[in-house]
Amino acid sequence: MARILSILVGLFFTVALAWSFVLGAITAATDPSPPTAEHEFHLLPKEVHFSFDGPFGKFDNQQLQRGFQVYKEVCSACHALKHVAFRDLAALGYTEAEVKAIAAGFTVPGVDPNTGESTMRPGAPTDYFPSPFANDVAARAANNNAVPPDLSLITKARHEGPAYVYSLLTGFQDQPAELLKEFPDAKTPSGLHYNPYFPNLNLAMAPPLTADGQVEYGDGTKSTVDQMSKDVAAFLTWAAEPKLEKRKQTGWPILGFLLFATILGYMSYRNIWADKKH
Template sequence: MARILSILVGLFFTVALAWSFGKGAYTQITEPPALTAEHEFHLHPKKVHFASDGAFGKFDRQQLQRGFQVYKEVCSACHSLSHVAFRDLAQLGYSEAEVKAIAAGFSVPGTDPNTGEATMRPGTPTDYFPKPFANDIAARAANNNAVPPDLSLMTKARHNGPAYVYSLLTGFTEQPAELLKEFPEAKTPSGLHYNPYFANLNLAMAPPLTADGQVEYGDGTKPTVDQMAKDVSAFLIWTAEPKLEKRKQTGWAVLGFLLFATILGYMSYRNIWAGKKH
């Protein structure tokens, strides 16, 4: 009896699942969802290559330093790097004195040793990059009611993150006339900016990189908008995964060990079972 009951219960759920699937498929065919501006005009990230791409990729330290400069002079006014300490910049090739100088150029929360009151003090290498706003309310007030996201893990938090960041920075443009004609209700609201690489096409962030030469590179690289966007994207790859090179090196060592173990196992098999008959 119990077996028959369990079969009937299983049959019921199977039929219910098949019915719901069939109904959903029928509805999708007979009543397809209406197209939206986001569906029609949202673009996938541009194709862009970084030195760290691929199984043998390595960071270009010079590019990372340029990217940090772009972050410091342009992006840090709104975006934080809360998971990155100043001392981590030594991995980019900065000397101890340079790291101390960079840290001292930022003000971080501290405590007055005489009064115990909260105060601001120059940063030290052990400090983390400070937040540009005291709280979310202040951040929203300065950014059209939007809180600028922390950039520490941005290239890991978005699909195809490095290309997404690069595309977003270079993708600001006027709304296409075709979009306004087909979806007049999708006109970019006042205070927002059209960018086809953003999910809903409009974002509160104004174009941060507006002109060539906005940042002056010390290594002679021409600071075009495209170059600056690529450099800061490369820097954010590093902030999201500073041990990327070590991971790849370890991966190759593990693959080498597995290959050796596979060959050794096969040779052992041949040696032990070569004369055995099944």
């Protein structure tokens, strides 16, 4: 009797679960989701072109150096590059002396050789870019309770990474009147900033690039907000994938070899099995 009762109870729950699943599926298919501000006003990244686009694209070292300058003078105040070492900058065309000077301009955690206590020291080429905050608590306290993300892999972690970074940096604006008219409760909270390229439209980061000439380029390039945004997006693409050029250069010979091997294999097949078919 107990076995029959347990079977009936299990059957009841199975039928109830199946019914709720079917009912939910029918509801999802027939009743459209109510519109939200994020769905209606979120924009895809802008169309922007970089020198490294496409199968034959290459990094522009001058642009990468300009982008690094923007990162160093603007972005590094809040964002780290924990997967990038100072010595990696030699790939951008910096000399050994320049790399040492750049590293020495940053302060990194160290150990006092005399006492063994933790201390801070000037960076060395073998060090990695340090975080500007001691911990997440300090980061939240300085950034409206938000932890600024590490930028080492940001262009790989976001869809259309370079275009996303460029669009985000150039996309800060006032909330559209039609948004507030359609969604009165979607007003940007105090301390946040409206940006249609950010998934939920509001982020804690204030516009980091606010005026033309904010960074003075050493190569004479005019540093408009648009140019600085594009340059730092290119630099962060290199930071996330420094072997991009090498991968493209290696890929073409491999594709050629695979094509040749395929043709050779097909011809061998035809030659070996030609007299075996009936």
